[in-house]
Amino acid sequence: MNAVEPISYEPSWESLAQHEEAPQWLQDAKLGIYFHWGVYSVPAYGSEWYARNMYIPGSSEYKHHQATFGSQKEFGYHHFIPQFTAEHFDAEEWAVLFEKAGAKFGGPVAQHHDGFAMWDSKVNPWNAASKGPKKDITGELSKALKKRGLKLITTFHHARNLQRNADKPETWDGYDSHFPYHPDYHTSSNDPELAQFYGNIPEDQFYENWSGQINEVVNQYQPDMIWFDSWLNFIPEDRVKQMCADYFNAAAKAGQEVTIGYKQSDLPKEVGIQDIEQGGRRDITERPWMTDITLSNKSWCYIEGQTYRPTSMVMRNLIDVVSKNGVVLLNISPKADGSIPAEQREILLEMGAWFDKYGEAIYATKPWDLFGFGDAKAGEGTHGGQSSKVHYTANDIRFTQSKDEKSLYMIFLGKPKVGDKIKLRLLGRHRYTPHSEIQRIELLGTNQEAEFIHGHDAFELTIPDAPMDEIATVFKLVLE
Numbered sequence: 001m002n003a004v005e006p007i008s009y010e011p012s013w014e015s016l017a018q019h020e021e022a023p024q025w026l027q028d029a030k031l032g033i034y035f036h037w038g039v040y041s042v043p044a045y046g047s048e049w050y051a052r053n054m055y056i057p058g059s060s061e062y063k064h065h066q067a068t069f070g071s072q073k074e075f076g077y078h079h080f081i082p083q084f085t086a087e088h089f090d091a092e093e094w095a096v097l098f099e100k101a102g103a104k105f106g107g108p109v110a111q112h113h114d115g116f117a118m119w120d121s122k123v124n125p126w127n128a129a130s131k132g133p134k135k136d137i138t139g140e141l142s143k144a145l146k147k148r149g150l151k152l153i154t155t156f157h158h159a160r161n162l163q164r165n166a167d168k169p170e171t172w173d174g175y176d177s178h179f180p181y182h183p184d185y186h187t188s189s190n191d192p193e194l195a196q197f198y199g200n201i202p203e204d205q206f207y208e209n210w211s212g213q214i215n216e217v218v219n220q221y222q223p224d225m226i227w228f229d230s231w232l233n234f235i236p237e238d239r240v241k242q243m244c245a246d247y248f249n250a251a252a253k254a255g256q257e258v259t260i261g262y263k264q265s266d267l268p269k270e271v272g273i274q275d276i277e278q279g280g281r282r283d284i285t286e287r288p289w290m291t292d293i294t295l296s297n298k299s300w301c302y303i304e305g306q307t308y309r310p311t312s313m314v315m316r317n318l319i320d321v322v323s324k325n326g327v328v329l330l331n332i333s334p335k336a337d338g339s340i341p342a343e344q345r346e347i348l349l350e351m352g353a354w355f356d357k358y359g360e361a362i363y364a365t366k367p368w369d370l371f372g373f374g375d376a377k378a379g380e381g382t383h384g385g386q387s388s389k390v391h392y393t394a395n396d397i398r399f400t401q402s403k404d405e406k407s408l409y410m411i412f413l414g415k416p417k418v419g420d421k422i423k424l425r426l427l428g429r430h431r432y433t434p435h436s437e438i439q440r441i442e443l444l445g446t447n448q449e450a451e452f453i454h455g456h457d458a459f460e461l462t463i464p465d466a467p468m469d470e471i472a473t474v475f476k477l478v479l480e
Helices: 024-029 060-068 077-083 091-100 137-147 192-197 203-221 237-254 311-323 342-361
Strands: 031-035 105-111 151-156 225-228 259-263 273-277 289-294 326-332 397-402 407-412 421-424 438-443 452-454 459-462 473-479
Touching (some): 024 151, 105 137, 311 326
Parallel strands (some): 031 105, 031 326
Antiparallel strands (some): 438 473
C-alpha cells in the first residue's frame, strides 16, 4: 500500500482553511505556559514596553531611565543587552516546573516588540545565542520540554518593530512602531546593525526579516504552535499567507499536527485559533479558543515590586475558560538572571497540586450543554469578552464532561458548605438533563458519594461531610 501523500498548502485562504485549526492535542491540553523574558527584564521597571516608553518624554520610564542610567542619547535600549545574563537559566529545571504546574505545552516569547530574538538566529544578529546570555534559549528549552512529552509554543510579537514614523516628525512617537523615531537617539541610527535592531530599515528588508525569522524558528525547533501578538495587519497579506503555508507544509512533511494562534481578526477563523488577551468568552463556543493571561498584576515581565494574582483566581478563571471550550496560555516573568521568583513558583506548584487531585475534570474533556451556574459579576475584558480577573466563589458552578460522555463533572469554584442542598432547576429531567442516567455522584479525590435527587423539575445535590478544596471542589456524576 502506498503511503498517503501529505497535503500541500498553497498561500491562499481557501487552501489554508483545509488545515485543522485546533488539533486535538491542543483541545485536550487546556494549559500552556510561556514567559515574557528578555532585555526588558534588565531595567525591571514599568513593563515589557520599557523599550518604547523610555523614549517617550514625560513617561515614568523616561524619567526613571535618565535618573538611573543617564541620557537616552548616550545609553540606548541596546546597552542593556550585556546585562541580560541569564546565568541561572536551566532549561531542564524550567521544563520540570512547567510539567509540575500541570502544563501540557510551553515555550518562550521568541521575540517581543523590541527586536531581540531568543534563539540562535542567522537572520537577526541581535539574538540570545550571540549576545547577552549567549545561549540558545529556545533550543535548550525545546529539547527539555519535548523530552517530557510537552508540546512547544513559540510566540512572535515583532510586527511592530519597523520604524514607520521616520518621515513624519510630528508623529515620531506614533503607536504603530515600537521604537519611537528620534534624530538624536539610536533609534534613528544608520549603522547597519543598530538600524536593524531599531527597525530603521527599508520596508522590504523588514518584511523579509519578519518572515525569515519565523521560518528559522519553524525549521530549527519544529514548534507545535506559533502564536502572534496582534498586528499581522501591519504585514502584507500575501506574506502572511505564505508564512502560514510554509509552516503548515513543513509540519505536514514531518507528520506534525500544528496550529497558529492569532488575535482580533488577524487570520480567518478557519486558519488558526483565536486568542483573547486577558479575557474570556461569556458562553460556550463551537470553535475552540484561547486566552493568554499572566500571573502578575502590574506587567507581563518581571519588575521590581511585582504582585501576583492568588492561585484561586488563576485556577477558577481557568476552569471557567475550559467549561466554555477554551485553552489557557499562562505567562510567567523570570528575572534577567534566569531565576523564576519564589512567589511565581509557589502559585505554579499550587496549581499542579490541584491538577493532581482533579485533573480528570479538566484534561481531555469537552464542554457540556451548559457551562454552568452562579452569580459572579463578569467584568468587561479590555480585549473583548469578559475579564480574566473575575472573582468566583463556591456559589459559582462550572461543568465539563469526558469525551465519551460517561462522566459529567460539576465544579464548585470554591469550597461548598457541608449539608447545603444545591438545587438546580435547569438540570431537571425535562430540561438540560445529563445525557444518560446518573448512577452515582462521587466527591472527586475521595471515596465519598453524595446524595442527590434527580427529579423532573429540578436536580438536588446534598454536600457531604468530606474533605473539599478551597480553590475548587469537583463532583463526578457517573453516568450509564
